[in-house]
Amino acid sequence: MYFFRGGKSVIDIYVNAEKALANKALQANLKKATATAILKRNEAAAISETFESSRDAAIKSRDLSIPRLGELAVEFTANAGKNGVKTFVFDDYESARAKIAEIIKSRGADFIVKSKSMLTEEIELNGYLKEYGIEPVETDLGEFIVSIAGEKPSHLTAPALHKSRKEIAKLFNEKLGMPYSEDVEELCYFARRYLREKFMSAKVGITGANFAVADSGLIAVVENEANARLAINLPKTHIAVFGIEKIIGKLTELPHFLNVLSKSATGQLLNAYTSVVGAPDENKERFFIIVTKKRFEIAADPVFGEALRCVRCGACQNICPIFQRLSGHGYEFTYAGPIGTVLAPFFLGYRKCSQLIDASTLCGFCKSICPMKINLPALILEHRFRCGADPAAGKSLYRRVKKIFSMGHSLVMSNSYLSTAVAPLARLYFAAARKIFGKNYIPLWSRFSKRDFMGLSGKTFMERYFKK
Amino acid sequence: MNEANIEKFKSRFAYNGGETAICENYDSAAEYLVGLAGRQKNGEDGSVRLGLDSRRRVFLSRSLGVGLALKLKTALERVAGLVLADKVSDESDICVASASGLLVQDGALIVDSGRVAHEETLLGGTSVLIAAEEIVSYDNMSAFFEASAAGKSSVRPDKAVIIAGPSKTADIEKQVVQGMHGPRELVCIVLRIHSGEINKTL
Known part of the structure; x- marks a missing residue:
């Protein structure tokens, strides 16, 4: 039976869905978290005088920068260099990970403090560093929880969305020796105290970047917990790791992105902390690691180029009826939800994603809520067409069965x-x-x-x- | 800053989780700080503050300028059980520093990291940012970044830290907890005295 379903070579959405639906606690958490997120997003967007105009300006900016990513990366690197920041650009994960590990090792660090970065998830940095004898300490509370649980994040902005307070209390008790408590404040403050010692003694801090600005060589990092600010400013060495698609042209375009991101991601007028990061302070150093893998291919695609407009706010996930039940883990890819469904085939291939691209009702909610107005349903549909034509994926049992049923249904109903x-x-x-x-x-x-x-x-x- | 801007800023800042106090002179600002030290809980439950001590510690940043810092110091020294810390640390109950700009529509403050050390807005239980009367207020981020990129703002873009609320998280069952890694409270004191006047009174 397992063989007929495609084995490990296919992301089995049906099995993942059955597992997720059977987990009542997960369903309750997802329902509460996604509903709250949508309500808050709508409220913040309604209050703001500039949300819609920023949305249009950000889209315009991205559409100009996506076809010029290579050019912008050169400009960004040159300007970052003028600020005293060393920038490295890598197309493959291995080289990026090796460079990061080399920097850390050469600074004599045996652990690093890390704030949330989807790109470090994508390149699987933590596992790599552990093999190198470097302990990566996740400091975003959600990431910290999933890291000590040995799991992966289940949402772009709320990594521990799938875990209940009971599960977290048990986890902290067993793994960190915290006296058992289901009080959310106590759990948070315990994590704060535990991580504060790490911040104070860390030699290297790693963060992502929400945006990088070509004309000034700066990056912008937004957050609510203040862990990214601590990771950027307390250790002597700071490394920011991000994808090339984060680069925008001009500094004056940055506020439009910050404006739409804060409202769409967490339903805030502005995130608690927005740091614009450039030249390192005295006696400190800074590195930017840019990863280009698959980004140029997506940018050059006449249909899928718009997928790179994404600001990773997670709004499409919150509103997606599939994600609301499946959770991020069901997608078995770094990026989940509708945007994950669009990106996954580029990274994993159509054979592996032949079921994943069907995990959408094409209802269009994601398109309507996306701050960058990415036509996600149309892109998912395009994947289905391309998957059918893909020699490896099109011949899979799943696709064949689906084709037979579709043809039969079409014949009868017409x-x-x-x-x-x-x-x-x-x-x-x-x-x-x-x-x-x-x-x-x-x-x-x-x-x-x-x-x-x-x-x-x-x-x-x-x-x-x-x-x- | 006109009244309408102050009111709008106040309501948006509150929406973001911050608190605004309008003070007409430094005595009332000092009084407000004393009130804050009295009400905030760090150290009592041992939760946020790392070094435990029953006294209240207040740190005054150099970014406040000599005039304002001295006036606040004099007023605060009169309060029993209150210690003025000479350096910022997690043991500080309140860290007072200066803001360099207001974003009215966003309900946020611009802090110049060239003047205010990052630790001064990251450590301690309550972060107080003082906005003097002549502080530049921008409608929104776009206005600030345009001015900054054109060199028309005192804050360089690469030194800008925009603070819109206290440190917080909602990572456990969407319950909001303030003070995750940074200050639990964020307060903006709008001081309606020109810094020029403060120096004159010295």
């Missing part, structure tokens, strides 16, 4: 005589299937989905119409 003739037969079949299997079993398709299909109505519409 011919009224045929559908009228098939309906009583289907009704008989489902009645028998329910007696034998206990549900409306569909051969082959039920290998993939345990969903009980809705039975057919006792009479067709036409039968009811003529009876009246």
Whole structure:
């Protein structure tokens, strides 16, 4: 059965969905967290005088910068150099990780403090550093929780969204020796005290960057906890790791991005702390590590280029009916939700993502809430077309079964005589299937989905119409 | 700053979790600080403050300028059980520094990291930022960054830290907890005295 489903080579959305739906605590957490996030986002956007105009300005800026990413990276590197910051650009993960490890080792650090960075998740930096004998200490509370649990973040802005206070209390008690308490304040302050010692003695701090500005060689880092500010400013060495798509052209464009990000990500007028980071302070040093992997390919794609407008706010995740039930882990990719579904095939290939790209109802909520107005449903649909044409993915059992059912459905539904003739037969079949299997079993398709299909109505519409 | 801007800033700053006090003179500012020291809980529950001590410690940043710092110091020294710390640390209950600008629509403060050390707005239980009357207020971030990029602001863009609220997290079941890694409270004191006048009175 496992083999028929595609084995490890496929992200099995159906299995992941079954697991997620069976976890009642996860469902309750997701429901509460995503609903709150949407409400707060709408409230902050309504208060702001400039949200809509910033949205348009940010889109315009991104659309100008995406085709010029290489050029902007050169300009950014030159200006960062003038500020005394050393910048390195890598296309592959291995080189980026090796450079980071080399910098850390040469500073004699055996641990680093790290604030939340999706790119370091993408390049799997933590595992690499551990192999090198360097302990990465996550300092964002959500990241800290998932790191000590040995898990991965489940949301772009709320990494521990899937965990309840009980689970966290148990985790802190078992792994960190904290007296058991389900009081959220106590849990937070325990983490604060634990991490404060690390901040004070760290030699190297690693952060991401929300935006990088080409014309001034600066980066902007936004956050609420203040851990990024501590990681940037307390250690002697600061390393910022980010993707090339974070580069924008001009400093005057930056506020538009900050404006839309704070409202869309956390429903705030502005995040608690926005740091504009450039030249290192006296006796300190700073490095920027830029990763380009797959970004140029996406930027050059006439359809998918707009996916690089993304500011990683997570709003599309919060509003997505699939994400609201599946959670980030179900996507088995660094970026989850609709934007993750759009990006994943570029990084993992269509064969692995053949089911993932079906994990969308194409309802369009994500498009409407996206601050950068990325047409996510259209991009997901485009993936489905391309996946069908992909020689490796198109021949998978899942795709073939889906194709057979789609063709059959299309044939029957496009011919009224045929559908009228098939309906009583289907009704008989489902009645028998329910007696034998206990549900409306569909051969082959039920290998993939345990969903009980809705039975057919006792009479067709036409039968009811003529009876009246 | 006109009244309308102050009111708007106040309400937006409150929305972000900050508190604004309008003080007409330094005595009332000092009184306000004393009130803050009395009400804030750091050290009592041992939760935020790392070094435990029953006395209240207040740190005054050099960024306040000699005139204002001296006036506040004199007023604060009269308060029993209050210690003026000579350096900022996690043991400080209140860290007082100066803001360099206001973002009215965003309800945020601009801090010049060239004048105010990062630790002065990161450590301690309560961060107090003083905005003198002549402080520049910008409608929003765009106005500030345009002025800063054009060299028309006293704060260079690479030294700008925009602070819009206390340190907080909602990572556990979306419950907001203030003081995650930074100060638990953020207070803006709008001081309606020209810094020129402060120096004159010395």
